[in-house]
Amino acid sequence: MTSQRETSLKPIVVPFTAGTSPSPLSRLGHHEVLERWHAVDRSAHAPHIVAVPGEDGEDWTAAALVTARPNTAYLKIVDAIGDVPAAVAAVVAHARGRDLAQVKWEGWAARPEDAAAAGFASLSPPLAQREAATGPEAGYVRWLRGSTVTEPPYYGQTTHFTCGAVTALVAQVHAGVLSREEFDRRAELTLWRDATNFPACEPVGLGVAVRRAWPSSPVAVHLDVDRPVLLDHLSENEQEWRAHLQRMSRADAGRIGVPIAPHRFSTAAIRSAIGRREHVLLLVSLAGMQGFDVPHWVLCHGVVPGAVVVEDPWANAATGDTWVDAHLLPVPDPSLDTMSAVSADGFSGAVTIGRPQRSGAPSSEPADE
Structure with a gap:
């Protein structure tokens, strides 16, 4: 009021x-x-x-x-x-x-x-x-709009490259799968080590690592290109072996049952996923929020009228940006849609994590919205 x-x-x-x-x-x-x-x-x-x-x-x-x-x-x-x-x-x-x-x-x-x-x-x-x-x-x-969002823990990534691992860990604490006491730097680096494409975490490798860490959590990858990603800034030799690792991750995804939807995961799809109590790890460009076009993982976990609420594990201290900015951060739907197009590499990627399933329960297929 x-x-x-x-x-x-x-x-x-x-x-x-x-x-x-x-x-x-x-x-x-x-x-x-x-x-x-x-x-x-x-x-x-x-x-x-x-x-x-x-x-x-x-x-x-x-x-x-x-x-x-x-x-x-x-x-x-x-x-x-x-x-x-x-x-x-x-x-x-x-x-x-x-x-x-x-x-x-x-x-x-x-x-x-x-x-x-x-x-x-x-x-x-x-x-x-x-x-x-x-x-x-x-x-x-x-x-201000009569809405409230359940607060996950805030965890600032302790390295320049562990944003993907941190967003997954925050999602699992928020879902009640992981306790706050278990969420520490060892957990951050352990999950990153399993997911990394050296040093970044690309969508398929991250999805596979999350499924391995929590086998009862349904995981789906949403990637709208059928090629290695996050490699354009590297030399040809550096690209070659990382691309091979990404092909291995795709093979692993097939073996352990992580589906890969070959479509962009729209803001409408993000809202639908959150409505089903899923968490969305979204790869965005920081150009819109920070002024430089660097790929970065954020967690989408809540919605309010006109905006999706995200957790950003990184804050830019040089501009007065702090964890208060990055925590429970509402991003308007059109802005989030623009951010999710990673322009430097020409693709979009996301990983969805569903609610843990009981043994024997059927897993859900990814939405291709």
Whole structure:
């Protein structure tokens, strides 16, 4: 329900530029917070200030620094200063005006009681992150469209190349197949070692590794090309032996019963799979969210009106991106559809993991949507 305070707010929204601060912002004080705002180049995430004007029309009574990854359906409050409840309410009103699915709040200085009073729920802290990762110990989320999504654990990949293994492990913890205590770096590297095409995990190899690790979980691969993938950036000699490994993975898939659907797995198919309580490991390009066309695995595990909710095991600290951005991340359907076309190699790929089956139960065939 929208509060009277939110509906009556007319926030001031101005761009945030590193190295400069509007006079009304400087007069609010909190210089240690402002230093954090300027510590990294946030320009890739459309940083802006949402402020509450004072009665004189010149000063501000509150302000928040707000950012978000491009092509997503959320806003993130980095910090709120001054009259914190008023600043947060202004951001929520701003997000509603943009018809977004969610507002997040980084817990650098936010108090849990203030977050709860503003309608935010606490996010579970990460199970692990890379040593170079930066971010607050706490984070909060508020859904805006009457929807909530069951929260999986957040686990930041500890290497540059284990995103596929991490998404599979998060899916299995979320499904209740794997306990949080069993999800650690050893599990991450063990699954990656079985799935890797050195160093990347391609769809068929990942699907085969998941089925081997959890034989009771139905697994299907969705790959719209009948050739080796993720190799175009390598020399001919480097491509040759990796291509051979991928052909071996296809043979393994046939032997252990992992079907390979030769079609692109559409956003509509992702929504249908999630509706059946399946998890979708989706190969995307990071061009839309991070500005560079690198293939990367994310986990699709929830849906809200207009967006699919994903877990991204990687955050770009250089842009102020943290685990709070990457966790419970809503991506609009059209954006996700664009991201899932891995342009550098001209294909799309996904792996679906179904609910564990009892012994003797028939396995489901993959949807070719």
